[in-house]
Amino acid sequence: MEQQILTLYDWxxxxxxxxxxxxxxxxxLPLVFLMVYALVAILGxxxxxxxxQERLGPMRTGPWGIIQPVAEVVKLLQKExxxxxxxxxxxxxxxxxxxxxxAYAGFAVIPFSSHxxxxxxxxGLFYIFAMGSLAVIGLxxxxxxxNNKYSLLGALRSVAQIISYEIPAAIVILTIVVLxxxxxxxxxxxxxxxxxxxxxxxxxxxxxWKLIIIPVTFSMFLLYLVASLAETNRTPFDIPxxxxxxxxxxxxxYSGMKFAMFFFxxxxxxxxxAALISILFFGGWNxxxxxxxxxxxxxxxxFISKSFVFVFVQIxxxxxxxxxxxxxxMGVTWKVMTPIAFICFFAIGLWxxxx
Amino acid sequence: xxxxxxxxWLGIYTxxxxxxxxxxxxxxxxxxxxxxxxxxxxxxxxxxxxxxxRNRIFVDMDLCNGCNGCARACPVNCITVQTLKxxxxxxxxxxxxxxxxxxxxxxxxxxxxxxxxxxCIDPCPTEAIKMTTEFEYSAYDRKDLFYKFSTMTDExxxxxxxxxxxxxxxxxxxxxxxxxxxxxxxAAEAPKPETGELKIDN
Ligand code: SF4
Ligand code: SF4
Numbered sequence: 001m002e003q004q005i006l007t008l009y010d011w012x013x014x015x016x017x018x019x020x021x022x023x024x025x026x027x028x029l030p031l032v033f034l035m036v037y038a039l040v041a042i043l044g045x046x047x048x049x050x051x052x053q054e055r056l057g058p059m060r061t062g063p064w065g066i067i068q069p070v071a072e073v074v075k076l077l078q079k080e081x082x083x084x085x086x087x088x089x090x091x092x093x094x095x096x097x098x099x100x101x102x103a104y105a106g107f108a109v110i111p112f113s114s115h116x117x118x119x120x121x122x123x124g125l126f127y128i129f130a131m132g133s134l135a136v137i138g139l140x141x142x143x144x145x146x147n148n149k150y151s152l153l154g155a156l157r158s159v160a161q162i163i164s165y166e167i168p169a170a171i172v173i174l175t176i177v178v179l180x181x182x183x184x185x186x187x188x189x190x191x192x193x194x195x196x197x198x199x200x201x202x203x204x205x206x207x208x209w210k211l212i213i214i215p216v217t218f219s220m221f222l223l224y225l226v227a228s229l230a231e232t233n234r235t236p237f238d239i240p241x242x243x244x245x246x247x248x249x250x251x252x253x254y255s256g257m258k259f260a261m262f263f264f265x266x267x268x269x270x271x272x273x274a275a276l277i278s279i280l281f282f283g284g285w286n287x288x289x290x291x292x293x294x295x296x297x298x299x300x301x302x303f304i305s306k307s308f309v310f311v312f313v314q315i316x317x318x319x320x321x322x323x324x325x326x327x328x329x330m331g332v333t334w335k336v337m338t339p340i341a342f343i344c345f346f347a348i349g350l351w352x353x354x355x
Numbered sequence: 356x357x358x359x360x361x362x363x364w365l366g367i368y369t370x371x372x373x374x375x376x377x378x379x380x381x382x383x384x385x386x387x388x389x390x391x392x393x394x395x396x397x398x399x400x401x402x403x404x405x406x407x408x409r410n411r412i413f414v415d416m417d418l419c420n421g422c423n424g425c426a427r428a429c430p431v432n433c434i435t436v437q438t439l440k441x442x443x444x445x446x447x448x449x450x451x452x453x454x455x456x457x458x459x460x461x462x463x464x465x466x467x468x469x470x471x472x473x474x475c476i477d478p479c480p481t482e483a484i485k486m487t488t489e490f491e492y493s494a495y496d497r498k499d500l501f502y503k504f505s506t507m508t509d510e511x512x513x514x515x516x517x518x519x520x521x522x523x524x525x526x527x528x529x530x531x532x533x534x535x536x537x538x539x540x541x542a543a544e545a546p547k548p549e550t551g552e553l554k555i556d557n
Binding site for chain 1: 359362363366367370373374376377378380381382383384385386387389
């Protein structure tokens, strides 16, 4: 995988002979994508939840209510921006931006196509995982600075949650790194080229011997899916913001634009973990059918549609499962997921040794 | 250990079952009727009310026998029924063929008080009181929600009252006469046992 490919960045540099323009384009493209995606995901959430409950969902704003998310964003922008008197103002005002920055920073290493990744660093997987955990700092900050018992409880719970899910998630990611011998997301993607049985969900590329590890990779996928639900604070693991217990958890005191930032950060995080699942287990921008519809442009299509499938799964699960208790989450992650993740790690290590 | 693995299996399996249920509902037909644009009684929207719909109540006075069951069942006391006894042979039978025992000169239902619980529907022996499918009947004045169901006119009521008064007076007279006669008969008969007693005494 050492051949030089003409990335989007190089191409723009060649066209405009200016590094600055290329940089700006490469940086803003994911932001534009994120904004459009957030609108689509908000509408998707409203509509899917409505259809699952056999309702129609928003119907009045535009045909079939499709401009409802725009109306909601405009509403949030217009709202009064309240900072409570007793709040710790610098922290309170910083928290939503930190959270959104962390969520958006994850997009820096996401390979949208074989020829486009905003920053193709070698430690991509490590970086994206670190950024995912950084979001929790914003969350704790918001909860602490609000000076409100519900917010504080939400923040406490999210800390309890992060130390539970990070470990199995980290071990699963480590296992993939062992399997792929790289932390560069582009390399991991390129490894899974060809037909869909080369995906790491099906043991990655290799001979028929890999059939042995398919159950292991499958359980790794399940483990990471569950951990990613906990990472994005979504049902059944929306413990830090459980509406029925904590009003809205850590963002109880937020309104207007700052609340919108938390909102966007949640949806951005959803996409980041969905993208990570599709990169690690489902071949990222590779077409599932060999050379059929393969290439840099089709790659964007495959990558985004695979990620959207997992965004859909997250929404689907939200309307299927009730919320877990804090101790249940701890039980699941510490007593079940962590040991199984270690077993998977061990099994993959052994398999690589004897292969 | 067996239980541990079984629990993991159950955890995955039950989530999948739940996901199957929700995905079936995702593609099921939506039940929402876009109300102000479409009326639930239109053909396009199914032409029927939801099963538990609570609408305006109608009382068929040709069926009501004035038993007061609905008024007693009503938790907010918004039904008042006044009745008048029927003079034998005066009243036509009820619509369902039963004999009418009571006139209902006044039957009122205050929809401003009604909570649409539907409890008045069940106790009615003749099914005179019913939910209709009409639900758009808001009014500008609270008085407009005070519904009078009785079909009797004032003259009719007056007439029936007089009839009943006459009948009762006649009945009372008859009873009084009968009582007098009975008393007389008793008085006539009364001494006989005394003499009998006397006879025994002697
Ligand atoms: S619906 Fe309920 S409140 Fe209304 S009249 Fe009947 S019993 Fe009374
Ligand atoms: S229960 Fe039926 S029959 Fe009896 S008073 Fe009410 S409406 Fe008339």
